[in-house]
Amino acid sequence: xxxxxxxxxxxxxxxxxxxxxxxxxxxxxxxxxxxxxxxxxxxxxxxxxxxxxxxxxxxxxxxxxxxxxxxxxxxxxxxxxxxxxxxxxxxxxxxxxxxxxxxxx
Numbered sequence: 001x002x003x004x005x006x007x008x009x010x011x012x013x014x015x016x017x018x019x020x021x022x023x024x025x026x027x028x029x030x031x032x033x034x035x036x037x038x039x040x041x042x043x044x045x046x047x048x049x050x051x052x053x054x055x056x057x058x059x060x061x062x063x064x065x066x067x068x069x070x071x072x073x074x075x076x077x078x079x080x081x082x083x084x085x086x087x088x089x090x091x092x093x094x095x096x097x098x099x100x101x102x103x104x105x
Contacts, residue, residue, distance in 0.1 A: 049098040
C-alpha cells in the first residue's frame with residue numbers, strides 16, 4: 001500500500017472512531033485503546049468490550065497505520081503499545097480500537 005492509501009485508510013478509520021464516540025455516548029474521560037492484533041486476539045477483545053472497531057490491512061503496512069494512532073512520544077505507561085509496533089508478524093493484521101470502560105456485559 002502506498003503512503004497515500006495508508007493515510008486515506010487512517011482518515012476513514014478516524015471518522016469511524018469519532019462517529020462511534022457520539023453513538024456510544026463516550027464521556028470526556030473515555031478514550032480509545034489501540035492494539036495490533038491477530039484474528040484470535042481481535043475476537044477476544046470483541047467478546048470483552050463493546051464497541052470494538054478495527055481496520056484490516058496487510059502486515060507490512062500495519063506498523064505505518066498503527067503509528068498514526070499510537071504516537072511514539074507517549075509516556076512510559078504506554079510501553080506495551082510501543083512494543084506492539086515492533087511486534088509485527090504475518091498473523092498480526094488488525095488494528096483494533098476499544099475503550100476500557102465500555103465492557104460488553
